[in-house]
Amino acid sequence: MTERTAHGTPDEAPESAHGGVSRRHLLGLFGAGAAGVAAGAVGGAAVVAATAGGAQAVSGSGAEQYPFFGTHQAGITTPAQDRLHFAAFDVADSLDRDGLIELLTEWTDAAARLTQGLEVAEGGAVGGSDVAPPVDTGEALGLPAAGLTITFGFGPGLFEDADGVDRFGIAARRPAELVDLPRFQGDALVPQYTGGDLCIQACADDPQVAVHAIRNLSRIAFGRASLRWSQLGFGRTSSTSTAQATPRNLFGFKDGTANIKAEERDALGEHVWAAPDDGPAWMAGGSYLVARRIRMIIENWDRVQLGEQEMLVGRSKGEGAPLSGGTEFTEPDFEATGAAGQPLIDTAAHVKLAHPTQNGGARMLRRGYNFVDGNDALGRLDAGLFFLSFQRSPQQFIDVQRSLAADGLNEYLKHVGSAIFAVPGGVAEGEFVGQRLFA
Template sequence: MTRPAAPEQPEQAAADSESGVSRRHLLGLFGAGAAGAAVGVAAGAAGVGVAMSTGAANASGSGAASAYPFYGEHQAGIVTPAQDRLHFAAFDVSTTIDRDGLIGLLRDWTDAAARLTQGLEVSEGGAVGGSDYAPPADTGEALGLPASGLTITFGFGPGLFADADGVDRFGLAARRPASLEPLPRFQGDALQPERSGGDLCIQACADDPQVAVHAIRNLSRIAFGRASLRWSQLGFGRTSSTSTTQQTPRNLFGFKDGTANIKAEETADVSEQVWVAASDEPAWLAGGSYLVARRIRMIIENWDRVQLGEQEMLVGRSKGSGAPMSGGTEFTEPDFEAEGPTGATLIDTNSHVKLAHPTVNGGMRMLRRGYNFVDGNDELGRLDAGLFFLSFQRSPEQFITVQRSLAADGLNEYLKHVGSAIFAVPGGIRSGEYVGQALFA
């Protein structure tokens, strides 16, 4: 929802940008009548709910003032045009809370996310409108910033249904999806437990990094005493396009990434490959999806010494245009049988493009929403950088099949998988409901 510019308010510490309305001013427009909730979280008034369910957004996902609807048939942040920034967080639920405590957390998170995605503060009092003698309800670093295309997507990990000892803490074991299991070990895995797993996850995507960080910071704060942050990841420079309105971005190897990704406009493929159907089991997950998260370290220094021709052979595409090595343009379908002057196929048998292609994997595709990351350097002075891979699929088997096919990928010499997690992403949320409500029915 693109908002008109708001008049400047003298008491505001940060001025409104010309492209959007500040969160604080929106409170005056929509916040009246909001009901208080635990740790200062408040559900929006009726006017806010209407805005959240019917607001329009810049289709490219790049408009600084755009706001995507929070309520709907599916959670936002999946087929939504991929934003440029990410803050992803996985949480462990406290052993001190019961089923009602878990539901209370999900209610509070839902109320807060519904407000944050529309450019509002966590609660009506916000960062500066509460008592001088109490901590502010909102941390305040997003004051004056528009919604920036923020989407917040929630997921449930295997540990929510039974812990590592098989204990059913919340009476959910019988409702666990049969395929929601920790992923099997793959070639190239060097997984670090502190970067893997989690009972719950939150994916915050936005076109302003401060807006995404603000969302995770405040949702983590709301969870205090009920869930603790297990690990998190910042991402920049999306490595997949999820709409035909977007150009294909590049990963840190310098190649266009996600050329063949499922796009939101491919409605038949989205329905078949991304969303859990009503006929699938369990019924409570209908309209949802499965999320796989993988932190993939790229061995940048080694890659940067590889000849261009070998880089293109390993990937199977031209580094400049993104076209398959069999010829054409970026979106030309690869011809895996085409031969060069020596009789060898133009696209190498063990190239990434060949091994990841649907024709090699029983027609299976995934919707990817990956991001680049650079987290400083390691103890040897090498960049701690790579791809934070995120994919949504109707069944985890889609990812498993493709990943096993990639065991022969020549790129594996330059990749190390150091983090891994899987989550069931519930379907969309209706106004007045909380995320995953059908699971507890």
């Protein structure tokens, strides 16, 4: 249940427009639990190919680089990578407006380097003083960029805290739709997987590269923002490009067949990117990110007969074709009936309830990932789907989720985490992420 689109990368990493991450903050973060930054540029000859987003993707020796700077943030329509490290942060009570801008500036400088396979700052893991902590944690030394993208978002609490205080002078610029999601039927949310003032989504084809990015960005934030919760993901559960095969979720079904693809420019403009007249001007070219941690009751599902599994989903488990007939990409026919007159696709099937025709035409670009976080006290796998969707308006997600209240799959799902973030538009060289919000 996830999606992505392609962005590209220049042949060389862009120079930091702000002089790099401040050493004062990096040196104070040793022991803050941040994960390293990729070191070393991609080796070998580079092949440059145009992507659907109009940017240039640079690849070589099996590695890819995507540019951090552009019209939209990377990691949305970028072709979905295989690994994820997602992190939500709370800002410190002592942080002021200047401090927040400084943090976003340093994060921007670091992200621009990391996505090009460079260490977080000059000096890196081994090039600094012997009597000071390294500015890079070093676990990605020698690894290529691995298609790393870093995407930033702003939560409702950044604009007003729980007491309604406008800490940073930006409450008047808060999008009207950026509010906590309503409670949905079946929600069992727990605080440790819910909310956040800021978020960072790091996607890569190497888990160590993704973790290294979040670790070092967390380290930079020390004393100004702290991790509220984070999630590792593997095995993307949607394709975001027509060049990608449809992956499978932990229920064993193909996921994201009908996802918006990077090549669908008109659909992106209609359903994903915020328009200048949608709300605050600083959100133009951005999107709204919904994150949901969905626990799958694996053990119960594994005892369900194949025919019932297919009925609940509305697709065949092998081909992924709708039960109304055809192949994976055949449009479902919800009016088709069997010999006894019963609908071939059940009225409570997931594919029907989530379909745009049942939700006023609403579509989302999804980028979900599988997760397995050990087991619970009863010995059951703590596993499921980390759902990520990008949409022009949060109402698109709300409409679909309310429709899914009747989903037969709900017997095997539990929503335990939830968050919403405004993802600003792309960053131009010389700017920091979200700069227009503070103008």
